[in-house]
Amino acid sequence: MKNIYRPIESVIEDIKQESPNITTYRFRPKEPLTFAAGQFVELTAPGVGEAPFTPSSNPNVTETMEITIMDVGTVTHALTKMKVGDTVGIRGPYGNGYNMADFDGKEILIMGGGVGLAPLRSLILALFDDIDRYKKVSIRYGARTPEDVIFKDLLPEWEKMKNTEVLLTIDEPAPNWSGKVGVVTVLLDDLPLLTTVDVEGLPFSAETAVACVCGPPIMLKFVNIALLEKGFKPENIYHSMERNMSCGLGKCGHCMMGELYICKDGPVMTAAQVASFEDPF
Amino acid sequence: MKEVFIGRENLLKLIGRWAKNQRVYVPVTFDIMNNPETPDYELVKEEVPDKLELHGACPAQSPKTFLFYAREVVAKYPSSDPEASVEAPATIVVGPRACDLDGLEKFDKVYWSTKHFTEEYDDPFYIEKRQNTVLVSVDCTASKETCFCTMMGGKPYVDDGFDLNISPLKSGYILTSGSDKGEKLLEGSDDLFTPVDSNHKDERSRSRASVTAAVERQNAQYAVDVAHDKHELGSNEAAWAHVTQNCVGCGACNRICPSCTCFLLVDQRAEGGYERTRNWDTCLSIGYARTGGGGNSRPNLPQRLENRIRCKLEYSRDRYGAVSCTGCGRCIDVCMGRIDMREAIKHVVTEMAKA
Ligand SMILES: Cc1cc2nc3c(=O)[nH]c(=O)nc-3n(C[C@H](O)[C@H](O)[C@H](O)COP(=O)(O)OP(=O)(O)OC[C@H]3O[C@@H](n4cnc5c(N)ncnc54)[C@H](O)[C@@H]3O)c2cc1C
Ligand code: SF4
Numbered sequence: 001m002k003n004i005y006r007p008i009e010s011v012i013e014d015i016k017q018e019s020p021n022i023t024t025y026r027f028r029p030k031e032p033l034t035f036a037a038g039q040f041v042e043l044t045a046p047g048v049g050e051a052p053f054t055p056s057s058n059p060n061v062t063e064t065m066e067i068t069i070m071d072v073g074t075v076t077h078a079l080t081k082m083k084v085g086d087t088v089g090i091r092g093p094y095g096n097g098y099n100m101a102d103f104d105g106k107e108i109l110i111m112g113g114g115v116g117l118a119p120l121r122s123l124i125l126a127l128f129d130d131i132d133r134y135k136k137v138s139i140r141y142g143a144r145t146p147e148d149v150i151f152k153d154l155l156p157e158w159e160k161m162k163n164t165e166v167l168l169t170i171d172e173p174a175p176n177w178s179g180k181v182g183v184v185t186v187l188l189d190d191l192p193l194l195t196t197v198d199v200e201g202l203p204f205s206a207e208t209a210v211a212c213v214c215g216p217p218i219m220l221k222f223v224n225i226a227l228l229e230k231g232f233k234p235e236n237i238y239h240s241m242e243r244n245m246s247c248g249l250g251k252c253g254h255c256m257m258g259e260l261y262i263c264k265d266g267p268v269m270t271a272a273q274v275a276s277f278e279d280p281f
Numbered sequence: 282m283k284e285v286f287i288g289r290e291n292l293l294k295l296i297g298r299w300a301k302n303q304r305v306y307v308p309v310t311f312d313i314m315n316n317p318e319t320p321d322y323e324l325v326k327e328e329v330p331d332k333l334e335l336h337g338a339c340p341a342q343s344p345k346t347f348l349f350y351a352r353e354v355v356a357k358y359p360s361s362d363p364e365a366s367v368e369a370p371a372t373i374v375v376g377p378r379a380c381d382l383d384g385l386e387k388f389d390k391v392y393w394s395t396k397h398f399t400e401e402y403d404d405p406f407y408i409e410k411r412q413n414t415v416l417v418s419v420d421c422t423a424s425k426e427t428c429f430c431t432m433m434g435g436k437p438y439v440d441d442g443f444d445l446n447i448s449p450l451k452s453g454y455i456l457t458s459g460s461d462k463g464e465k466l467l468e469g470s471d472d473l474f475t476p477v478d479s480n481h482k483d484e485r486s487r488s489r490a491s492v493t494a495a496v497e498r499q500n501a502q503y504a505v506d507v508a509h510d511k512h513e514l515g516s517n518e519a520a521w522a523h524v525t526q527n528c529v530g531c532g533a534c535n536r537i538c539p540s541c542t543c544f545l546l547v548d549q550r551a552e553g554g555y556e557r558t559r560n561w562d563t564c565l566s567i568g569y570a571r572t573g574g575g576g577n578s579r580p581n582l583p584q585r586l587e588n589r590i591r592c593k594l595e596y597s598r599d600r601y602g603a604v605s606c607t608g609c610g611r612c613i614d615v616c617m618g619r620i621d622m623r624e625a626i627k628h629v630v631t632e633m634a635k636a
């Protein structure tokens with residue numbers, strides 16, 4: 001029988017420092033390993049352990065996989081010690097991913113906070129591959145300081161894409177910062193809605209627009225409230241849920257939230273799916 | 282189905298015959314400091330231990346111990362071999378009770394999913410052991426004060442879904458086969474059996490009825506029919522805090538539980554590379570739900586005990602279609618705070634009703 005716990009050897013091909021504590025690694029798995037936007041993998045730092053990550057690369061690129069990782073603990077720190085040419089392990093993909101067929105012809109709002117923009121990048125790149133299918137892609141991203149902004153070199157490129165806009169905010173004012181200041185929800189203050197008079201830019205129809213949100217729990221909580229207030233439908237608000245995960249397979253129990261297993265029923269869950277939980281984030 | 286009667290001496294002989302070809306575990310009474318403990322399993326070596334004890338209620342451990350090891354290597358890496366290498370020697374476990382077989386239902390659903398669900402990931406380490414293990418179930422002839430199987434919709438004896446069942450009587454045992462696997466265990470040993478007569482059957486019926494009545498009687502005071510009423514225990518903070526007063530968060534209740542399926546994967550260096558072990562884990566521990574960077578969805582002990590009890594009664598029911606507490610009472614037996622599942626349920630349900 002197939003061993004569901006075996007990591008697939010993957011060689012580190014490139015390492016790129018994104019911010020003081022966030023790094024993007026490019027891996028080349030020795031066996032085929034593909035994923036859909038929103039799905040995650042279990043990444044092994046050999047001898048140290050595994051941790052779950054959503055790849056940040058384009059799911060349509062199948063030979064290599066990029067993962068953008070913030071150094072927060074045991075496994076993520078061990079990875080910072082590794083070099084190009086070293087081998088890690090990857091197993092997956094796991095979880096549900098975004099239902100992208102549902103995004104056709106709609107405005108798509110992408111809300112990222114901190115390292116949360118990393119998992120969203122795979123979705124963004126997948127959307128770009130087919131940009132004509134969507135009415136609009138609005139990327140709104142908040143970081144603590146200008147230094148903490150990730151994908152600094154990519155953001156200007158993304159802005160040039162058809163039907164796409166990129167808005168940034170940082171928590172506290174800083175010299176030479178031209179974007180907004182304030183926590184990420186400020187990027188929703190002037191969201192152009194069809195119902196608003198004097199809209200600037202392509203408006204969102206709150207009835208049908210889709211929001212994809214990823215960031216720290218506190219951000220999910222407040223963005224969720226703000227979007228519902230603006231009239232977004234709970235079934236159109238997709239959150240990337242974070243839970244402790246060990247197996248990724250729906251067995252170990254660690255990711256349980258009531259009867260839901262975030263590793264199987266998620267990690268992407270709609271506001272409608274989590275509505276019955278008192279404090280789902 | 283084959284049904285025979287066997288005396289104690291001959292039963293020891295029969296088990297001895299089984300032990301020639303496979304590993305056999307039997308429940309044995311140990312005297313610890315002159316205190317006869319609940320029987321626990323022992324591997325049959327040269328001779329079948331004469332302290333073999335089939336009377337009474339369930340043994341200290343459940344069959345989970347044999348099918349889902351407390352710690353087991355599940356991968357060695359680097360490796361390009363997609364197949365799992367599983368050690369699953371042919372094994373017979375004599376002693377599981379009806380509640381224990383119920384507990385395995387949850388395991389079958391979680392680990393042997395294609396048998397019960399679609400498209401899931403099958404676990405070779407569980408499945409191969411499950412396939413190579415014969416469970417010889419035993420009727421309870423007495424209950425512990427902590428038994429409450431009837432409250433959870435169970436009974437203190439098995440009437441289907443077993444390979445071989447033993448009904449202990451005063452003068453010997455009735456052996457009943459329930460599958461081909463079970464029938465095989467009786468093959469070639471006709472010299473040890475005598476026919477079952479109506480006195481044996483009457484004695485068995487009386488014993489089953491009296492144990493069932495005893496379990497019902499000792500739980501009448503709890504009077505909440507958890508298995509059948511669709512109880513939502515809810516997150517009544519004060520009620521759960523009350524229930525948790527004496528809990529120290531040791532997780533013994535999870536580890537001993539026949540239907541606690543949770544584990545943690547741990548990696549370490551090993552010969553030739555690295556190995557990954559799978560270890561029993563417990564949702565009572567503070568690290569269980571901790572996320573990178575220090576977040577935690579259940580930072581407080583009452584939230585974690587609430588999770589355990591609601592996992593058994595609500596979450597398992599909603600996800601797998603059945604309540605997963607079998608009422609074996611082991612979590613009460615091992616708890617140093619003497620936290621009683623039944624009292625906890627009653628307290629929370631009563632407080633809910635008031636709110
Ligand atoms: C679906 C999903 C996608 C994610 N995507 C990303 C992403 O794209 N980028 C990103 O940066 N982060 C992502 N994360 C978060 C990431 O998984 C965590 O930051 C990571 O798990 C932290 O691991 P760590 O070992 O470094 O942290 P730690 O805080 O050291 O550990 C995290 C958990 O592992 C346990 N643990 C740690 N050490 C041990 C040990 N020795 N033995 C047993 N248990 C131990 C801890 O109890 C804790 O529960 C994602 C999380 C999820 C659930
Ligand atoms: S055995 Fe008792 S003290 Fe230990 S965690 Fe369970 S309920 Fe708490």
Ligand code: SF4
Pocket residue numbers: 253256535538540541542543562563564565588589590592593
């Ligand atoms: S009670 Fe806790 S340890 Fe047991 S199966 Fe449920 S979540 Fe896992």
Ligand code: SF4
Pocket residue numbers: 384534537538539540541593605606607608609610611612613622
């Ligand atoms: S929760 Fe307690 S009584 Fe219920 S099956 Fe587990 S150990 Fe037995």
Ligand code: FES
Pocket residue numbers: 244245246247248249250251252253254255256261262263264
């Ligand atoms: S991570 Fe193990 S069950 Fe979800």
